[in-house]
Amino acid sequence: MFAPPPTFPLRLLDSHWLTPGVRHFVFERSDGSPLVFLPGQFLRVQVAGTDTPVFRSYSIANPNDLGRSDAQRIELVISMVEGGLGSARMTALGHGEEIPVTAPNGRFCLLPDDAARRYLLLGTGTGVAPYRGMLPQLEAAAANGVSTVLLLGARTPEDQLFADEFRAAAARIPNFELRFCHSRRLPEDPGPQDVNAYVQDALAGFEIDPEGDLAYLCGNPNMVDAGFERLKAAGLHLKRIRREKYVTPSLPGAVTPAKPASL
Numbered sequence: 001m002f003a004p005p006p007t008f009p010l011r012l013l014d015s016h017w018l019t020p021g022v023r024h025f026v027f028e029r030s031d032g033s034p035l036v037f038l039p040g041q042f043l044r045v046q047v048a049g050t051d052t053p054v055f056r057s058y059s060i061a062n063p064n065d066l067g068r069s070d071a072q073r074i075e076l077v078i079s080m081v082e083g084g085l086g087s088a089r090m091t092a093l094g095h096g097e098e099i100p101v102t103a104p105n106g107r108f109c110l111l112p113d114d115a116a117r118r119y120l121l122l123g124t125g126t127g128v129a130p131y132r133g134m135l136p137q138l139e140a141a142a143a144n145g146v147s148t149v150l151l152l153g154a155r156t157p158e159d160q161l162f163a164d165e166f167r168a169a170a171a172r173i174p175n176f177e178l179r180f181c182h183s184r185r186l187p188e189d190p191g192p193q194d195v196n197a198y199v200q201d202a203l204a205g206f207e208i209d210p211e212g213d214l215a216y217l218c219g220n221p222n223m224v225d226a227g228f229e230r231l232k233a234a235g236l237h238l239k240r241i242r243r244e245k246y247v248t249p250s251l252p253g254a255v256t257p258a259k260p261a262s263l
């Protein structure tokens with residue numbers, strides 16, 4: 001018989017709309033223990049009000065201290081999906097209410113043994129959340145000569161999440177190239193970081209180094225698939241491509257999530 005995974009409670013402290021379709025949630029772990037995780041990992045939230053336990057995965061969006069984080073405060077960014085069970089229940093969550101979540105999971109992380117000369121990071125929509133947490137690691141990597149290309153995709157400039165934080169990081173970190181890929185509309189006064197393209201198409205502006213590049217693809221499953229195919233065609237071995245598709249595993253088009261790497 002299916003045994004639900006162990007959970008611990010998060011209490012909602014604050015939430016607000018970042019854009020008309022994306023809500024930012026700030027929780028605290030309410031059992032008093034710290035939450036130990038690596039930037040890039042996700043939590044599985046147990047959806048309230050269902051007869052049998054139903055879970056939805058959300059990447060931890062905390063802006064972190066270097067590498068590993070022991071946090072009491074947990075941030076998530078959740079895109080509202082029409083008819084979506086999890087997103088509807090999350091929107092209805094009141095401040096002070098608690099939700100059960102599982103331990104952090106996933107391998108969509110920058111790891112100490114990675115032999116990267118350059119990180120190629122592609123994200124769309126809320127799929128930029130893992131990269132927010134990785135910024136301090138990327139800064140440390142830059143000090144060791146590792147460069148970063150960060151391609152962030154959204155429909156319009158207003159839909160780009162945490163744009164000021166990523167812009168500040170690109171200004172501060174050496175050899176850090178940032179592109180905001182606006183698929184529908186450029187800003188009125190576009191800068192050198194703004195392009196009118198899908199993220200996977202913006203990749204064409206960068207020559208792939210099969211020996212030195214390590215690529216990460218996160219968010220919309222179509223983007224992840226298209227980006228993966230392009231990187232493979234450009235000679236990047238699939239061992240050097242990490243993927244996080246934002247889909248509900250039981251629904252059509254979903255893939256089995258990576259084997260959990262709980263900390």
Ligand SMILES: Cc1cc2nc3c(=O)[nH]c(=O)nc-3n(C[C@H](O)[C@H](O)[C@H](O)COP(=O)(O)OP(=O)(O)OC[C@H]3O[C@@H](n4cnc5c(N)ncnc54)[C@H](O)[C@@H]3O)c2cc1C
Pocket residue numbers: 042056057058059060077078079080081082083084085086087088106126127129244245246247248249251257
């Ligand atoms: C490892 C991992 C991390 C994730 N991290 C995040 C995150 O940080 N933020 C976040 O918002 N989501 C994230 N997701 C996606 C999230 O877990 C849900 O799949 C998504 O929020 C939809 O769940 P739902 O219950 O609202 O909709 P569901 O009840 O699962 O689906 C309802 C209907 O909407 C369709 N649908 C589902 N997703 C979408 C979509 N994105 N666009 C359009 N239609 C859709 C379904 O096919 C279905 O017909 C992540 C997924 C994984 C696997």
